[in-house]
Amino acid sequence: MVVEKFHQMGVAKSRIRVLFEYGMAQAKIVGKENVFDFSIGNPSVPAPAKVADTVRELLETVDPITLHGYTPAGGCAEARESIAADLCKRTGTKIRPENIFFTCGAAPAMTSVMNALAVDGAEFVLLAPYFSEYPAYAKSTGATCVVVPPDTENFQIRFDELEKRITKNTQMVIVNSPNNPSGVIYSVETLQKLGEILTRKGEEFGHPIYIVSDEPYRELVYDGLDSAYIPAIYPNTIICYSYSKILSMPGERIGYVCVPDCCADSEAVYAAIAGAARAVGHVCAPSMWQLVVARNTELRPDLKTYDANRITLYTELTKMGFRCVKPQGAFYMMVEAPDGDSMAFSDRAKALNILTVPCDGFGCPGFTRFSTCVSPAMIQRSLPAFRKLAESYGLKAQA
Numbered sequence: 001m002v003v004e005k006f007h008q009m010g011v012a013k014s015r016i017r018v019l020f021e022y023g024m025a026q027a028k029i030v031g032k033e034n035v036f037d038f039s040i041g042n043p044s045v046p047a048p049a050k051v052a053d054t055v056r057e058l059l060e061t062v063d064p065i066t067l068h069g070y071t072p073a074g075g076c077a078e079a080r081e082s083i084a085a086d087l088c089k090r091t092g093t094k095i096r097p098e099n100i101f102f103t104c105g106a107a108p109a110m111t112s113v114m115n116a117l118a119v120d121g122a123e124f125v126l127l128a129p130y131f132s133e134y135p136a137y138a139k140s141t142g143a144t145c146v147v148v149p150p151d152t153e154n155f156q157i158r159f160d161e162l163e164k165r166i167t168k169n170t171q172m173v174i175v176n177s178p179n180n181p182s183g184v185i186y187s188v189e190t191l192q193k194l195g196e197i198l199t200r201k202g203e204e205f206g207h208p209i210y211i212v213s214d215e216p217y218r219e220l221v222y223d224g225l226d227s228a229y230i231p232a233i234y235p236n237t238i239i240c241y242s243y244s245k246i247l248s249m250p251g252e253r254i255g256y257v258c259v260p261d262c263c264a265d266s267e268a269v270y271a272a273i274a275g276a277a278r279a280v281g282h283v284c285a286p287s288m289w290q291l292v293v294a295r296n297t298e299l300r301p302d303l304k305t306y307d308a309n310r311i312t313l314y315t316e317l318t319k320m321g322f323r324c325v326k327p328q329g330a331f332y333m334m335v336e337a338p339d340g341d342s343m344a345f346s347d348r349a350k351a352l353n354i355l356t357v358p359c360d361g362f363g364c365p366g367f368t369r370f371s372t373c374v375s376p377a378m379i380q381r382s383l384p385a386f387r388k389l390a391e392s393y394g395l396k397a398q399a
Ligand code: PLP
Pocket: 041, 104, 105, 106, 107, 108, 131, 176, 180, 214, 216, 241, 242, 243, 244, 250, 255
């Protein structure tokens, strides 16, 4: 006998995976250059050279027993000190090494925080569009996910809908900005308003409502925009960070949770996160990669290719008559299905070998997601197929 809910999750393939595998099979039939795969968010820009340099340096200079050995569960002292010092510098606030808990990326960071806060009857608020894995992460916690429908004009937050959904059981609101799938960054005004509502509701219900800020795209921002440091706006914020996208190393599994001192019950929250991680077998994040990130806190992603892709795709598709959501960060762009049917749009695109993920699983039906971490040449090659797609909907090209 097996646990049915996990069995179902194990056999159900995500639409993203299905499309990705279809793309590989289709490439064998029509040729790789004729498949336009915008399905998956795997960074297409290589990790900065400094990452490999640091690995070499560590292999040559650090005693292998230490380098490949266990570290304390929350991370080794050098790594936690370095990340804390960097956060102090960037945010102008006081972050101590004791506030940092290293994890194997953002996904385990999020699941640990969710498990830590899933008291009996807990509700987790998801702001659509939200990362499609959150409901899966929440599954084993026993908490209920409550979805706030999307603001399909500006992709900020529908506060009227949010207010209606906050109850005495609300434990957290998950914020993901820059956002996957919209690419939109929440404005400071949006975050301030969110903070005001959560402060008021927290007082009304007599317990803090946490913002859990999932930030794997924090430095992937364009046009001189910036990601706000949310604890400075709303103190009861827990940060989940990852180097998967920022440093193009999703397979190395490294990230952290930061529970700042300003967060209500910060010591208890931190301890519960450590306990929740332990309960699912976390021993420590990869030791060598803790040191790699600790010694490279100044590294920033190379934004040139992603930025050029975002502009090309947005400009070309808009010119063809598609309604696109202009990305401000991350490496995704949402396009509205001209007739509102995102599943049919994805299927029609697929028939032209354009692979795009319907946003129904992101809580935003009517839109599909294009990953822009692809090669610029593929975008150029895909444009005739996009024109055919636009024609099939009778869209009018814009001047
Ligand atoms: N959160 C968001 C919003 C993501 O887009 C992803 C990955 O795509 C993750 C979390 C998981 O990232 P990681 O590879 O760090 O576990």
